[in-house]
Amino acid sequence: MNTPDRHRVFAGVVALALLTVPGKTQERSLYLDVAQPVEARVQDLLSRMTLDEKIALVHGDSKFTTPAIPRLGIPLRWMSDGPHGVREDVNANNWFPAGRTDDFATCLPVGIALAATWNPEAAQDYGDVIGEEALNRGKNIMLGPGVNLMRTPLNGRNAEYLGEDPWLASRMAVSYIRAVQSHSVASCVKHFAANNQETRRNSINVEMDERTLREIYLPVFKAAVQEAGAWAVMGAYNKFRGEFCCENEYLLNRVLKQEWGFSGLVMSDWGGTHDTREAALNGLDLEMGTNRPYNKFYLADAFRDGLQKGEFPMAALDDKVRRNLRVMFATRVFDGRPEGSINTKAHQAAARRVAEEAMVLLKNDGPTLPLDPAQLNSIAVIGDNATRPQAYGGDSARIKAFYEVSPLDGILRRVGASVNVTFSEGYAKDGDAGARAARAVQAARAADVAIVIAGLTRQRPFDCEGVDRKDLRLPYGQDDLIRQVVQANPRTIVVLVSGGPVEMDSWLAQVPAVVEAWYSGMEGGNALARILFGDVSPSGKLPCTFPKRLEDTPAFAGGARAYPGENGTEHYDEGLLVGYRWYDTKNIEPLFPFGYGLSYTAFQYSDLKVIAGADPQAAVATVEFKLTNTGAREGGEIAQVYVHQGKPGLSRPNKELKGFCKVFLKPGEQQTISIPLPRSAFAYYDPAKGGWLAEQDDFQILVGASSRDIRLQGVFRLQQTTLEK
Numbered sequence: 001m002n003t004p005d006r007h008r009v010f011a012g013v014v015a016l017a018l019l020t021v022p023g024k025t026q027e028r029s030l031y032l033d034v035a036q037p038v039e040a041r042v043q044d045l046l047s048r049m050t051l052d053e054k055i056a057l058v059h060g061d062s063k064f065t066t067p068a069i070p071r072l073g074i075p076l077r078w079m080s081d082g083p084h085g086v087r088e089d090v091n092a093n094n095w096f097p098a099g100r101t102d103d104f105a106t107c108l109p110v111g112i113a114l115a116a117t118w119n120p121e122a123a124q125d126y127g128d129v130i131g132e133e134a135l136n137r138g139k140n141i142m143l144g145p146g147v148n149l150m151r152t153p154l155n156g157r158n159a160e161y162l163g164e165d166p167w168l169a170s171r172m173a174v175s176y177i178r179a180v181q182s183h184s185v186a187s188c189v190k191h192f193a194a195n196n197q198e199t200r201r202n203s204i205n206v207e208m209d210e211r212t213l214r215e216i217y218l219p220v221f222k223a224a225v226q227e228a229g230a231w232a233v234m235g236a237y238n239k240f241r242g243e244f245c246c247e248n249e250y251l252l253n254r255v256l257k258q259e260w261g262f263s264g265l266v267m268s269d270w271g272g273t274h275d276t277r278e279a280a281l282n283g284l285d286l287e288m289g290t291n292r293p294y295n296k297f298y299l300a301d302a303f304r305d306g307l308q309k310g311e312f313p314m315a316a317l318d319d320k321v322r323r324n325l326r327v328m329f330a331t332r333v334f335d336g337r338p339e340g341s342i343n344t345k346a347h348q349a350a351a352r353r354v355a356e357e358a359m360v361l362l363k364n365d366g367p368t369l370p371l372d373p374a375q376l377n378s379i380a381v382i383g384d385n386a387t388r389p390q391a392y393g394g395d396s397a398r399i400k401a402f403y404e405v406s407p408l409d410g411i412l413r414r415v416g417a418s419v420n421v422t423f424s425e426g427y428a429k430d431g432d433a434g435a436r437a438a439r440a441v442q443a444a445r446a447a448d449v450a451i452v453i454a455g456l457t458r459q460r461p462f463d464c465e466g467v468d469r470k471d472l473r474l475p476y477g478q479d480d481l482i483r484q485v486v487q488a489n490p491r492t493i494v495v496l497v498s499g500g501p502v503e504m505d506s507w508l509a510q511v512p513a514v515v516e517a518w519y520s521g522m523e524g525g526n527a528l529a530r531i532l533f534g535d536v537s538p539s540g541k542l543p544c545t546f547p548k549r550l551e552d553t554p555a556f557a558g559g560a561r562a563y564p565g566e567n568g569t570e571h572y573d574e575g576l577l578v579g580y581r582w583y584d585t586k587n588i589e590p591l592f593p594f595g596y597g598l599s600y601t602a603f604q605y606s607d608l609k610v611i612a613g614a615d616p617q618a619a620v621a622t623v624e625f626k627l628t629n630t631g632a633r634e635g636g637e638i639a640q641v642y643v644h645q646g647k648p649g650l651s652r653p654n655k656e657l658k659g660f661c662k663v664f665l666k667p668g669e670q671q672t673i674s675i676p677l678p679r680s681a682f683a684y685y686d687p688a689k690g691g692w693l694a695e696q697d698d699f700q701i702l703v704g705a706s707s708r709d710i711r712l713q714g715v716f717r718l719q720q721t722t723l724e725k
């Protein structure tokens with residue numbers, strides 16, 4: 001039965017429940033009454049459930065479902081990956097595709113590309129697409145966004161995540177989650193917590209100090225739960241301080257549930273549960289993906305036996321079931337869900353918009369870009385990534401895209417028949433690299449301009465789940481190829497398709513223009529063509545530092561103990577100094593800094609005012625300045641506000657991002673930008689005091705076009721020291 005059909009059947013089952021709940025014949029059960037408060041509905045339904053029914057709701061009965069309980073009108077519950085769209089269906093009991101013909105979906109750009117837009121409105125569009133399509137495909141809980149921070153550029157899943165900065169990632173995640181959930185689809189934020197590498201991900205134990213945990217690795221989850229109201233959280237595979245994250249008393253019970261007041265459900269990552277007692281007592285509410293028969297899941301028969309023997313309190317089970325039921329009510333499974341929509345023009349337009357806003361212009365000498373097709377007779381497009389589909393990659397994040405416009409397709413469509421476009425692979429995984437490169441060089445020499453579409457892929461061992469990259473180099477002789485191409489034709493543009501930084505030292509000086517395009521989803525080729533040919537100015541900025549070399553990166557400095565770990569444990573010795581916090585504080589020159597990205601136009605920053613806020617509860621300071629488009633084209637700028645504390649009680653990173661704003665301006669247009677800074681923007685976590693300390697002190701307010709291009713500076717004096725728990 002396909003998913004929408006299943007839905008219709010279960011709507012019928014709900015109707016049945018109206019009539020057949022024992023003792024309540026012909027009477028409407030309270031839990032089915034939409035007018036009742038959710039907690040009352042939850043309690044009512046819980047009180048009607050048998051032990052076996054409750055147990056059935058806390059573990060999976062297929063790869064992505066929990067069972068229906070027709071007696072009570074509880075429908076089959078579907079979860080689905082993932083962060084960039086609704087994944088194809090797999091078989092109930094294995095990972096092979098179900099082979100359906102109705103599970104093609106919109107493929108959005110990957111998470112790091114979304115973060116590169118620096119635009120919460122783009123994240124809202126993105127979440128809307130996922131919510132609508134999930135409804136249409138009958139999915140209740142979408143497994144995303146992935147919000148683990150980029151600790152090392154080698155992490156195989158960096159492409160899925162939102163970059164290296166907690167504030168930027170929080171803003172994007174909050175917008176994304178709110179949008180998904182506005183469609184009565186739950187967003188499951190993942191992977192909680194400290195899941196920052198794929199190497200030995202199922203067993204590695206992470207050790208870090210409390211301040212680093214609170215300031216770097218938890219804020220996005222906290223914002224997802226408290227600001228966006230995420231209904232579900234997925235535990236991580238790894239251990240944290242010796243205990244698996246899916247059964248981690250400190251992370252799940254203490255921090256997430258007690259401190260943050262999370263009332264939704266915690267599910268395991270697939271196969272992330274290891275022990276009945278720990279799963280029962282340490283905060284896990286739904287076990288998924290364990291590699292054994294469903295009744296042998298840790299929260300199945302063994303849990304029921306333990307409850308019956310009194311080893312675990314019934315209250316522990318009831319709490320889990322309540323959390324599961326809350327999410328069911330939130331996703332309106334008893335009330336009739338909207339139908340949603342899929343593969344619409346509007347969804348494709350959203351995919352293109354995000355892709356366009358995400359691309360980052362890294363270099364543009366000359367300027368080389370944009371290209372004017374009217375002035376060109378020929379273009380040599382070079383590189384395997386010009387035609388390689390990327391949507392169906394990355395493992396659990398893959399999407400069976402409705403279609404995928406490759407970079408070559410996009411260029412061909414854009415320039416039409418008047419320009420002679422040639423394509424040569426240039427490099428490949430196997431085969432005769434020399435002959436391929438020679439053909440590409442010849443094509444480049446013969447053309448007016450060469451566009452090399454280089455980079456990585458969404459297959460192992462690159463930007464893919466389950467494995468980390470070994471280094472930051474481009475594979476398959478691409479560095480050599482680029483050097484040869486630019487020698488043959490100095491008008492060469494390199495477009496990088498990747499989920500994070502790559503080293504460029506051997507060719508960057510010779511190549512006049514470089515674009516980071518990421519994995520840009522089904523509309524990526526169209527978006528790229530619009531950027532290359534100037535229909536739109538690039539407006540993305542880097543959500544992560546691009547280092548010159550692997551040796552410069554924070555996790556590398558600590559040796560194997562820091563990454564990928566020794567004797568089963570890794571120590572986050574770099575502490576708070578992740579991403580630009582590291583490069584700034586240690587005075588290491590990056591290749592391209594965090595927050596960096598060029599445009600086809602120019603922006604001027606002026607007239608900074610730092611205004612003390614009237615309402616200390618809201619903003620203690622408001623940063624106000626003017627932004628003017630002084631160039632000749634319309635364009636978008638991302639203005640960033642960093643804070644530097646003068647004399648902190650505990651040492652702090654050199655600067656920390658605390659606000660940003662993306663603005664689109666026409667040539668000559670000016671806008672006054674106003675960015676509020678709440679008290680929390682000045683605070684750091686003091687582990688001894690167990691809370692967030694904002695100290696009476698002078699703070700430098702740095703307004704910049706990137707983390708290393710500060711255009712305006714002011715000072716703000718915080719008048720009062722406060723501690724918030």
Ligand code: BGC
Pocket residue numbers: 081082143190269270396
């Ligand atoms: C991944 C999750 C994913 C799950 C279900 C796991 O391997 O870590 O992110 O949601 O599989 O496919």
